[in-house]
Amino acid sequence: MLTLYDAPRCPYCARVRIVLAEKDIPYETVVIDLSNRPAWLYEKNPSGKVPVLEEDAWVLPESAVIAEYLNERYPEPALLPADPAERAIARLLIFRFEDFSEQYYALRRGEDGAEEAFAAELAHLDQLLGCMPYLNGRAYGLADLDYVPWVIRARELLGVSLEPYPRVADWFDRLAERPAVAAELDVVAALPR
């Protein structure tokens, strides 16, 4: 049985929860209180961060790595494109995710200029979604679910409107129809404000 060391408010954990749900993989959850992390968590992940995936004595940190691992270990449904070029572009977007998250966290901290910088990131996603229906390429997959937890939080917690980005808004609506993503909207709605 897989164990996920998890925190409901953590968007990195949300990535892993979405993959587990998309693939219908059974797992147990150990909820970590991020404001009072247990000392033993540092034995599983020296950075003390969640998510961490565990199976017997084997542990794996880092959400994007966990997501790819689960996609390989449980191949159906496939969450990366079969075409190598399309797959490389999906991986490139995942690799460059910090360009996006850096501006999200700057906005959350209320830094000067962050609103404009995050708007530019959303405009960039909007442009990408003009070339392909999903960030992952022709079909939904890891690149989409690696970004969507922050878009959910930007909308629901930071009050960012997706209206100026019609392709992002449409992408978001399509993703929200997936039970694995809809469950994350419920998680965020239940977070203490």
Ligand SMILES: N[C@@H](CCC(=O)N[C@@H](CS)C(=O)NCC(=O)O)C(=O)O
């Ligand atoms: N690069 C890590 C980041 C994980 C991360 O930052 N998790 C946050 C919670 S959302 C955390 O555990 N933070 C604790 C800390 O920074 O000490 C991943 O992708 O899994």
